[in-house]
Amino acid sequence: MRTHEQTVQEQFDPQAEAYLTSAVHAAGPDLQLAKTLISRTVPVAAQALDIGCGAGHLSFALAPLLARMVALDPSPSMLAAVSKTAAERGLGQIETQQGTGESLPFADSSFALVCTRYSAHHWTRLELAVREIARVLAPGGDALIIDTLGHEDPLVDTFMQSIELLRDPSHVRNRSRAEWRSLLQSAGLLELECAAWPTRLEFTPWVERMRTPVDRVAVIRSLQDGGPKEVRQALTIEPDGSFTIRTGLFWLRKAA
Numbered sequence: 001m002r003t004h005e006q007t008v009q010e011q012f013d014p015q016a017e018a019y020l021t022s023a024v025h026a027a028g029p030d031l032q033l034a035k036t037l038i039s040r041t042v043p044v045a046a047q048a049l050d051i052g053c054g055a056g057h058l059s060f061a062l063a064p065l066l067a068r069m070v071a072l073d074p075s076p077s078m079l080a081a082v083s084k085t086a087a088e089r090g091l092g093q094i095e096t097q098q099g100t101g102e103s104l105p106f107a108d109s110s111f112a113l114v115c116t117r118y119s120a121h122h123w124t125r126l127e128l129a130v131r132e133i134a135r136v137l138a139p140g141g142d143a144l145i146i147d148t149l150g151h152e153d154p155l156v157d158t159f160m161q162s163i164e165l166l167r168d169p170s171h172v173r174n175r176s177r178a179e180w181r182s183l184l185q186s187a188g189l190l191e192l193e194c195a196a197w198p199t200r201l202e203f204t205p206w207v208e209r210m211r212t213p214v215d216r217v218a219v220i221r222s223l224q225d226g227g228p229k230e231v232r233q234a235l236t237i238e239p240d241g242s243f244t245i246r247t248g249l250f251w252l253r254k255a256a
């Protein structure tokens with residue numbers, strides 16, 4: 001019997017290379033938007049933290065705008081991939097740290113910017129992690145949260161979360177925009193900007209990235225093929241199983 005943390009390690013540790021080259025992760029409108037938001041407000045001397053850095057795409061995009069970027073992840077091989085690529089790209093601002101969002105190994109008020117991208121749907125105790133983000137942020141500091149969103153319609157949401165879990169046992173939950181807002185407000189983080197956009201998940205690379213066993217791929221495909229019209233339309237399920245969900249971005253500030 002494995003803990004969730006062990007499942008996360010098993011899912012991600014062998015996959016650093018796949019995440020480094022994944023089109024969904026290496027690109028996306030959010031990387032440019034993140035750079036714009038940060039260059040507009042965060043001073044260049046700032047220290048920043050990227051939680052659940054994976055293969056490092058957000059850290060690589062933002063590091064040139066900052067004095068120091070700590071890339072944190074529970075997976076040692078993701079951290080090794082980040083260090084290697086950062087060295088190759090001359091990004092000396094990046095350092096790595098093993099850890100999880102729920103228990104950040106930093107003193108209060110350590111960072112002017114805390115960010116996370118495509119990771120929070122794996123966190124078991126999101127409320128605690130959001131409080132941790134607020135704790136390690138300096139007064140007046142900014143947080144940038146990017147993640148796949150849950151659907152407001154319960155029928156579509158249950159379907160989406162089910163196929164996500166079948167594909168990847170380390171999936172916990174894509175939170176809806178309303179769930180995020182309530183958690184962020186409770187932690188005292190003021191929303192300055194929010195955006196959402198469609199993210200198309202191409203079926204074969206989506207399952208290959210997580211090494212989904214063939215029997216589970218078959219269950220996903222059968223659910224998709226037999227799914228109700230409302231779900232098939234809401235998720236734009238295509239003949240090969242590719243589908244589209246929404247990604248959300250929250251730009252937040254801790255009171256000065």
Ligand SMILES: C[S@@+](CC[C@H](N)C(=O)[O-])C[C@H]1O[C@@H](n2cnc3c(N)ncnc32)[C@H](O)[C@@H]1O
Pocket residue numbers: 008012019025026051052053054055056057058059072073074075078099100101102116117118119122123124
């Ligand atoms: C999809 S990858 C992240 C992608 C990356 N942030 C990017 O911009 O390309 C998800 C990462 O979240 C990490 N993760 C899972 N659970 C976590 C937790 N509780 N705290 C922090 N990171 C976690 C995984 O190890 C994995 O590397």
